[in-house]
Amino acid sequence: MISPAKLQVDVLVIGGGPAGMSAALTGKERHPEKSFLLIRREEQAVTCCSIPHFLPRGRDLGKSLIPDHSLSRAGIELLITEVMAIERAEKYCRLANGKHVHYEKLVLALGSTPAIPPVLGSLPAGGSRLVHPEPLSSLEGKVFAVPKDAGYLERLKESLAQRSRIGILGGSLVGVEVAWELSQTGSQVTLVEALPSLLQFVYDEDLGSYVEEVLEKGGVKVKTGSRVNELASRGDGVAILLQEKETLLADAAIIALGYRPASDLAVKAGLEVDRSGFLITDEYGRTSDPDIFAVGDCVQKRDFLSGRLVPVMLSSVAAREGRLAGWNLYRLVLPRRLAGTIPFALLALGEVGLGAVGWTERRAGEEGMDAVSAAFEGTDRHPPALPGAMRQWVKLIAAPEGGALLGAEVSGGLRIGELVNLLGVAIQGRMTAYDLINLQLGSHPQLSPSPGVIPLVKAAEMLVRKIERPRFFIL
Amino acid sequence: MISPAKLQVDVLVIGGGPAGMSAALTGKERHPEKSFLLIRREEQAVTCCSIPHFLPRGRDLGKSLIPDHSLSRAGIELLITEVMAIERAEKYCRLANGKHVHYEKLVLALGSTPAIPPVLGSLPAGGSRLVHPEPLSSLEGKVFAVPKDAGYLERLKESLAQRSRIGILGGSLVGVEVAWELSQTGSQVTLVEALPSLLQFVYDEDLGSYVEEVLEKGGVKVKTGSRVNELASRGDGVAILLQEKETLLADAAIIALGYRPASDLAVKAGLEVDRSGFLITDEYGRTSDPDIFAVGDCVQKRDFLSGRLVPVMLSSVAAREGRLAGWNLYRLVLPRRLAGTIPFALLALGEVGLGAVGWTERRAGEEGMDAVSAAFEGTDRHPPALPGAMRQWVKLIAAPEGGALLGAEVSGGLRIGELVNLLGVAIQGRMTAYDLINLQLGSHPQLSPSPGVIPLVKAAEMLVRKIERPRFFIL
Numbered sequence: 001m002i003s004p005a006k007l008q009v010d011v012l013v014i015g016g017g018p019a020g021m022s023a024a025l026t027g028k029e030r031h032p033e034k035s036f037l038l039i040r041r042e043e044q045a046v047t048c049c050s051i052p053h054f055l056p057r058g059r060d061l062g063k064s065l066i067p068d069h070s071l072s073r074a075g076i077e078l079l080i081t082e083v084m085a086i087e088r089a090e091k092y093c094r095l096a097n098g099k100h101v102h103y104e105k106l107v108l109a110l111g112s113t114p115a116i117p118p119v120l121g122s123l124p125a126g127g128s129r130l131v132h133p134e135p136l137s138s139l140e141g142k143v144f145a146v147p148k149d150a151g152y153l154e155r156l157k158e159s160l161a162q163r164s165r166i167g168i169l170g171g172s173l174v175g176v177e178v179a180w181e182l183s184q185t186g187s188q189v190t191l192v193e194a195l196p197s198l199l200q201f202v203y204d205e206d207l208g209s210y211v212e213e214v215l216e217k218g219g220v221k222v223k224t225g226s227r228v229n230e231l232a233s234r235g236d237g238v239a240i241l242l243q244e245k246e247t248l249l250a251d252a253a254i255i256a257l258g259y260r261p262a263s264d265l266a267v268k269a270g271l272e273v274d275r276s277g278f279l280i281t282d283e284y285g286r287t288s289d290p291d292i293f294a295v296g297d298c299v300q301k302r303d304f305l306s307g308r309l310v311p312v313m314l315s316s317v318a319a320r321e322g323r324l325a326g327w328n329l330y331r332l333v334l335p336r337r338l339a340g341t342i343p344f345a346l347l348a349l350g351e352v353g354l355g356a357v358g359w360t361e362r363r364a365g366e367e368g369m370d371a372v373s374a375a376f377e378g379t380d381r382h383p384p385a386l387p388g389a390m391r392q393w394v395k396l397i398a399a400p401e402g403g404a405l406l407g408a409e410v411s412g413g414l415r416i417g418e419l420v421n422l423l424g425v426a427i428q429g430r431m432t433a434y435d436l437i438n439l440q441l442g443s444h445p446q447l448s449p450s451p452g453v454i455p456l457v458k459a460a461e462m463l464v465r466k467i468e469r470p471r472f473f474i475l
Numbered sequence: 476m477i478s479p480a481k482l483q484v485d486v487l488v489i490g491g492g493p494a495g496m497s498a499a500l501t502g503k504e505r506h507p508e509k510s511f512l513l514i515r516r517e518e519q520a521v522t523c524c525s526i527p528h529f530l531p532r533g534r535d536l537g538k539s540l541i542p543d544h545s546l547s548r549a550g551i552e553l554l555i556t557e558v559m560a561i562e563r564a565e566k567y568c569r570l571a572n573g574k575h576v577h578y579e580k581l582v583l584a585l586g587s588t589p590a591i592p593p594v595l596g597s598l599p600a601g602g603s604r605l606v607h608p609e610p611l612s613s614l615e616g617k618v619f620a621v622p623k624d625a626g627y628l629e630r631l632k633e634s635l636a637q638r639s640r641i642g643i644l645g646g647s648l649v650g651v652e653v654a655w656e657l658s659q660t661g662s663q664v665t666l667v668e669a670l671p672s673l674l675q676f677v678y679d680e681d682l683g684s685y686v687e688e689v690l691e692k693g694g695v696k697v698k699t700g701s702r703v704n705e706l707a708s709r710g711d712g713v714a715i716l717l718q719e720k721e722t723l724l725a726d727a728a729i730i731a732l733g734y735r736p737a738s739d740l741a742v743k744a745g746l747e748v749d750r751s752g753f754l755i756t757d758e759y760g761r762t763s764d765p766d767i768f769a770v771g772d773c774v775q776k777r778d779f780l781s782g783r784l785v786p787v788m789l790s791s792v793a794a795r796e797g798r799l800a801g802w803n804l805y806r807l808v809l810p811r812r813l814a815g816t817i818p819f820a821l822l823a824l825g826e827v828g829l830g831a832v833g834w835t836e837r838r839a840g841e842e843g844m845d846a847v848s849a850a851f852e853g854t855d856r857h858p859p860a861l862p863g864a865m866r867q868w869v870k871l872i873a874a875p876e877g878g879a880l881l882g883a884e885v886s887g888g889l890r891i892g893e894l895v896n897l898l899g900v901a902i903q904g905r906m907t908a909y910d911l912i913n914l915q916l917g918s919h920p921q922l923s924p925s926p927g928v929i930p931l932v933k934a935a936e937m938l939v940r941k942i943e944r945p946r947f948f949i950l
């Protein structure tokens with residue numbers, strides 16, 4: 001551990017999530033002569049995306065903890081404490097115990113915290129419980145959020161183990177996965193979403209309604225188009241009052257309405273943030289202070305195609321930003337290939353995997369583009385009679401002129417992750433639908449679709465027919 | 476079926492494998508006004524790569540048959556017969572029954588046939604058995620090849636079911652998979668390979684020796700560096716005499732020494748072939764006769780990076796060539812993105828999947844390049860404690876200057892197929908090791924590696940360190 005006499009480091013990283021970890025590890029690897037210190041608040045770091053899987057009773061949340069030995073092995077020091085303030089002029093941070101840590105470069109990987117409507121309460125920094133406003137203090141212990149905090153989650157898990165009817169507010173990726181996992185382990189789950197279909201921000205209607213179908217087959221009651229007006233205590237449980245005057249009774253409620261940037265520390269230090277509280281940085285993570293980087297969920301993202309602001313918060317994006325910051329901490333050495341951020345949305349419900357990358361059709365429409373799309377369904381092994389073969393559905397979204405690939409949606413088994421990433425590589429390689437028809441791909445019965453019926457190639461062929469036909473001059 | 480009066484078609488395709496099927500289907504889709512006829516010799520077409528899986532007793536070879544309904548649904552006529560000659564001047568083909576089929580465009584998808592050393596015998600066109608030369612006629616029914624012929628394979632399967640000690644000559648992809656599948660279903664299998672390690676043409680030493688290890692754990696006896704001098708009949712079985720004077724006794728032997736192009740029909744018609752008998756075409760499949768295309772295993776391949784001849788025979792390559800020919804049958808409309816052929820080598824041994832794409836290090840060396848390489852091993856899900864997580868090993872091969880990605884090798888579980896294809900897309904997108912570090916990828920516990928420890932990104936980071944360091948000027 002760091003000694004009191006040594007409270008001067010070259011690089012100070014605040015935050016132990018994917019962004020902070022990868023900034024520290026990559027930074028130290030690229031700059032082995034510099035001293036690195038990582039400070040985080042949580043006793044133990046958690047693999048945030050695996051929370052839904054480990055939340056139900058009978059599963060070991062301990063398996064989702066990120067071990068600290070990768071830091072010590074790399075020669076990075078670790079301190080568990082809270083940073084109270086950043087003194088930019090003198091370049092030091094003030095810790096909870098009053099001590100100062102001086103830095104040469106500072107990396108803020110402050111992460112995000114559950115977005116909770118103020119009427120329901122708030123989760124104070126480092127808070128072990130959701131604090132409800134006065135009239136709702138009777139909800140104590142019955143309404144929860146899903147912060148990335150192993151201690152809080154352990155308590156949530158214990159509480160859920162004793163309750164069977166669970167109401168989940170918000171059909172976000174986290175809400176959907178928590179609903180699925182709890183329903184698979186014996187809970188009666190109702191998922192409430194205000195929008196007309198689930199996951200509208202990441203999937204088009206086709207995939208969103210497929211998710212709904214899978215959830216309902218799995219025993220989850222899905223209520224879309226239902227806005228929650230109020231929560232109220234009812235005996236041992238909680239009443240969820242919907243706008244349409246309906247009331248759901250549950251033993252506990254989980255708020256899964258997304259996350260907001262945990263940028264308070266940076267705001268207090270006078271660093272530039274946008275209206276939503278995201279830190280403003282350049283493509284390498286440099287904030288308005290040239291010696292302070294910010295990476296991950298606390299940072300503003302711009303869309304890779306339009307440059308518009310997008311509220312993307314993903315561990316993969318965070319890890320990549322940390323990596324790029326690590327490379328470029330002192331001098332820019334690794335140019336960024338593609339400006340902006342490509343959204344990914346991966347989901348696993350039992351043996352069903354779903355994913356999207358880039359723009360959906362809806363998003364294209366919102367951006368002002370009449371994108372063309374085509375979908376094809378086949379199998380992920382061949383012949384389809386091979387044991388373990390799963391359906392594989394691929395939808396491609398492309399620009400109406402020239403056919404530049406803008407996005408893709410996929411559903412199938414648990415092997416779709418690399419396929420979504422393959423389509424992401426194609427987008428980043430600036431490929432068009434024509435290039436996809438042209439692709440050389442490998443094939444094996446147990447490892448791929450049939451070479452003659454590759455869903456992504458068939459979808460591209462169908463897409464091209466739409467691009468070729470003049471869409472406005474048909475008589 | 477085609478009527479005798481209609482023996483004039485616009486497009487005639489000879490061959491019912493992946494190349495012929497995809498040429499016919501894509502061609503008809505792009506040229507719906509043209510009439511298409513596909514002629515093949517085999518009563519039923521078979522998914523050739525799945526032969527090893529369905530060969531052992533207890534498995535249903537019928538499941539590997541390609542149904543013909545995709546042809547009839549597309550409006551393509553099918554005729555089961557043999558084409559005896561191509562009369563190029565008058566543009567017709569002569570069939571086994573003496574009838575003529577006139578064509579406007581002809582597509583030769585003649586495929587390949589097992590390469591059998593002449594001293595051991597030959598497999599005549601449409602032959603239902605391996606014909607041994609006179610002194611070896613006693614091997615009849617004990618020595619087999621692996622042709623892509625459902626009838627032959629059914630008889631081979633029946634014969635194998637009654638024999639337990641099987642010798643396999645040739646550590647090719649087919650030899651290795653047949654050895655594995657037979658050993659997993661109760662046979663005592665010995666695999667004999669003349670070269671010092673298995674699969675040298677497709678994998679580097681690291682992956683080759685891993686395959687050997689997996690095979691031996693699975694009960695296959697592997698003899699590398701062993702050249703077969705002779706086969707001889709011994710009682711009910713066969714003696715495999717090795718160069719080093721050792722003799723292996725088996726109940727049956729299978730020759731898996733690769734395949735040769737089945738181009739005899741084209742040679743007789745005076746079409747241009749190379750010394751190995753491969754048809755010479757341009758990048759769109761056009762032979763020396765402007766109205767005759769050739770696609771698939773019977774066609775010469777050139778390496779995608781060096782342009783040198785390579786003996787690649789893969790169903791994925793065949794299907795793609797068929798597809799491109801189908802698009803460009805009458806006029807070139809879809810330009811080919813990348814000249815030459817990228818080799819892929821995918822292999823599944825039980826729950827272990829392996830694959831390579833592009834150049835191996837050995838191949839780079841043979842081409843005259845001192846490629847740099849780096850490998851990283853992680854897991855394909857995260858945290859690694861997640862049920863079903865498998866190791867994922869990725870090796871990247873890049874050019875020593877600039878770091879252009881030349882090839883990759885992968886091993887892991889049965890989800891590596893799409894990862895190998897992802898790396899193939901990166902090569903085709905002309906990406907460098909730096910671009911791979913820069914990649915935006917999605918992440919999910921059940922669908923991908925950890926965002927901070929993605930083997931392909933870690934390998935790229937290691938690779939870049941080798942590229943950066945001046946390799947010749949170190950004091």
